Amino acid sequence: MSARPHVIIIGGGFGGMAAAKALGNAPVDVTVIDRRNHHLFQPLLYQVATAGLSPADIAGSIRSILRDQQNTRVLLDEVCRIDRVKRMVHMRGNCPLQYDWLIIATGARHSYFGKDEWTPYAPGIKTIEDATSVRRRVLIALEKAETEIDKATRDALRTFVVVGGGPTGVEMAGAIAELARQSVSKDFRHITPHCSRVWLLQKGNRLLPSFPEELSRSAHSALENLGVQVRLLGNVEQITPAGVSVSGAFIPAQTVVWAAGVMASPAAEWLGCKPDRSGRVEVDARLNPHGSHDIFVIGDTAHCIDAAGREIPGVAPAAKQQGHNAAQAILARLAGREVEPFRYRDFGQMATIGRARAVCSIGGVRLSGHLAWLVWCVAHIWYLNGLRNRISVTINWIWSYLTFERGARLITGDMAAKAD
Secondary structure: OOOOOEEEEEOOOHHHHHHHHHOOOOOOEEEEEEOOOEEEOHHHHHHHHOOOOOHHHOEEEHHHHOOOOOOEEEEEOOEEEEEOOOOEEEEOOOOOEEOOEEEEOOOEEEOOOOOHHHOOOOOOOOOHHHHHHHHHHHHHHHHHHHHOOOHHHHHHHOEEEEEOOOHHHHHHHHHHHHHHHHHOOOOOOOOOOOOOEEEEEOOOOOOOOOOOHHHHHHHHHHHHHOOEEEEOOOOEEEEEOOEEEEOOEEEEOOEEEEOOOEEEOOHHHHHOOOOOOOOOEEEOOOOOEOOOOOEEEOHHHEEEEOOOOOEOOOOHHHHHHHHHHHHHHHHHHHOOOOOOOOOOOOOOEEEEOOOOOEEEEEOOEEEEOHHHHHHHHHHHHHHOOOHHHHHHHHHHHHHHHHHOOOOOOOOOOOOOOOOO
């Protein structure tokens, strides 16, 4: 270890990687700790779950991404405790490390709002393992439906339910509808384009509640054109292996996907802070938790009100901006300069609804349909990590657009099990 200040970054997601890159030429030593060896482009995970892309198309090795930064090392490990007094990070597999500055960017996991018993029956998609597990569930359901004799069981196998009407839920429902009703129907003899049913359940009174209302209506209409049955004001009461109970009705379904809520990582517990309702650490406008100017909490882990008085949304652009801001704050303190408070730049929102349909809100510009889909494609390809991934995803999307084919329809793991 050198005598230079030591910065530890916990988490190799959007925020953590942005901070690490911003410190690449700084007079500090940087250690990035993550329990997985890859950086994942989470906005496209739903395409892995619906056989549109392979996992390698949207992920890259953290070591490869940071290999040119001579002041940076990467540890594959899981953090279990932080000692704020001694400035120590404790891990499960390595010796504790001392830090001068600490950046926590550990993201979020699924939240079932106190109904954790639903987890085995309604998985979410936050990791590659989650996405490939959902892909297996969907494809096995279609395979079993092809040979099932009992009509009720066959109908349940061909019914897919997505819980949650935010961007992830909307994108997931549209992708499953295209996969089950168009892409695979040509390969099966007893599955026609209109025999599969896809439900999207939303507790609120409209889809995409953070979008302008006109775009919510456009997304709703586009989903219905794809054959998705949208249920608004639908309060999910129970999820079992047989299906979903929603507002007094029961939907028999073998495949349910959860996209309704998230809970922050246990960073608040590590720091001894009182978490908010979503488990996030409350931080000030400089991204510091109360009483700690040497710690920055960013991304989905942080409850932050920026210098303009806005609550920062849990989206990738916000995490990247916060990561860069945390790195700049460290450099400012090293130079004896005043640390500027974080100010979020909102680049807009976008969501895709199947093939060649999307909605975008960028500043005062609101788009829907084909043009919005092109903007969505360009934005997501641009922010992918690495030239190989950009080329691969572009080729896959062009091929899928022209042929309706899904090139990653592989069932991996034990065929007898629906999920790992």
